[in-house]
Amino acid sequence: MKEIKLIIKKEFKDKYFRGYPLIMTEAILNPQDIKEGRTAILFDQSNRFIGRGYLGNQNKGCGWILTRGKKGLIDYKLFYNKIRNAIEKRRNFYFSKDTNAFRVFNGEGDGIGGLTIDYFDGYYLINWYSGGIYSFKDFILKVLTTLVPYKGIYQKKRFNSGGKYIEEDSFVMGRKAPKPLIIKENGINYAIYLNEGAMVGIFLDQRNVRKALRDNYCKNKSVLNTFSYTGAFSVAAALGEASKTTSVDLASRSLNKTIENFTINNIDHTKHDIVVKDIFDYFTESKRNNTKFDVIILDPPSFATSKKSKFSAESDYTNLLKQAIEITNQNGLIVASTNCSSFNMKKFKGFIEKAFNSLNRKYNIIEEYRLPCDFAVIDEFPEGNYLKVVFIRLA
Structure with missing residues (x-):
């Protein structure tokens, strides 16, 4: 099948010559020629070769460049x-x-x-x-x-x-x-299911963060794991000798999934709290009851919707963090995490600073994590390094 010739607009050509791999519809001079599943050869408006790739619509763009050799084939x-x-x-x-x-x-x-x-x-x-x-x-x-x-x-x-x-x-x-x-x-043991929808039960990109929590931060501490999913952070904290963990997630499935992960690690789940509730309701109740924690883990999805509210990491993380600060003990730790690729670490730290400043509180950043080494990234595509985790000590 003959490959499609696509022309990159002049304002984008430098970006692509530097190695940017994502084919963006807005960068193409002749987007009407884009066809799903076809291979494409890309040139600038001076007919200089850029690369070859495939066309496939996804939320990031309309395809990817796979080779930059003029004789390179997609085979x-x-x-x-x-x-x-x-x-x-x-x-x-x-x-x-x-x-x-x-x-x-x-x-x-x-x-x-x-x-x-x-x-x-x-x-x-x-x-x-x-x-x-x-x-x-x-x-x-x-x-x-x-x-x-x-x-x-x-x-x-x-x-x-x-x-x-x-x-x-x-x-x-x-x-x-x-x-x-x-x-x-x-x-640590974790139960996964390869045949149950898009998510299997664990996010592998948080491996180093779970290890750090277990090894260094949870001994004799009360730990709140928000957006807890299957309780992976809670299990790591419990094995790190946390005095108690509390796992909160809106999805009812999280209850049995978390119990399962505790059980396969020989942890008595009855000594820990597993709560099915909207985290913002839980924050409100905790503040009203003066319930506080030594360690709080904030790892929300980039976007989430409940019957009561919608959450977007880019617009709502500051408010989420403010509510967590208010129920964190003095000298406590907040693990602020996001997998949202639409903003970088500098902007994420800006959310953190804004949250603390609004409450007139001081803090110290003691550790940062990005993607582990098996999640390879390239400098030419910085948004691919999406994971941002900051360990924050309340001063």
Whole structure:
């Protein structure tokens, strides 16, 4: 099939010559020629070659540049080389004795935007973020099964219905994983489900943050885990000898999921609180009852909607942090985290400063975390380094 020629507008050409990989519709002079699933060759308005890529609509743009060599082709060899290189970079993870879950391939950071591959104790999970990258499914599956032994392979199509996963069965090949599949991260057990929608039960990008909490910050402390999901932070805190953890999440499923994670680590869940409630209601009740915590973990989704309210990290994080400050003990710790890619660390720290200043409170930043090393990023695409975590000590 003949590749589509796309022309980059002059105001964007420098950005692309510097290596920017995302094909943005607004940067294209002839957007009417964009067709999902087709390959494209990009030039500037002076007909200078920029690169080759594929077209696939997702929330970030309309495709990704995969090669900048004039003779480079988007073929089996390209996928083989990029995935092989990514696996080689993660070699040490495969031999770890205390961690058997990590990211094998991280999109544009490893040279193929719109594709991620995660490893869970011998099982691989492929995330396809557009119909464009999914059109290369046969190539990518062949590469993966050629390069690594596997127990089973699963997939998530993240491009249906505005990015929501709608397939019931995501199993592809090999043998099916047990339900739950118990994986290990820094010696902690977590229960995951590879066949239950888009989220499997743990966010691998927070691995180093959970370890830091367990090892350094929770001994004899009361810990509040907000937006707690399956209680992964709570389990880490409990294993770090927290005096008590409280997990709060609006989703009713969080109750049983959190109990399950406590149980598989031989922790008595009845000694901890697991609350199904809107976190803002919980903050209000805690302030009214003068309930305070030594450590509060704030890791909200970028966007969230409940019956009462809507939350956007970019516009509402300052207010969220203010409410957390008000129920944090003197000299307490707040772990402020966001995975929102629409703002950088400098702006995130601005939210923190604004929240403390509005309450006339002082603070010290004692640690910062970004994506772990298996979540490869490139300087040419800074928004790919989306995770921002700041450990804040209340002065």
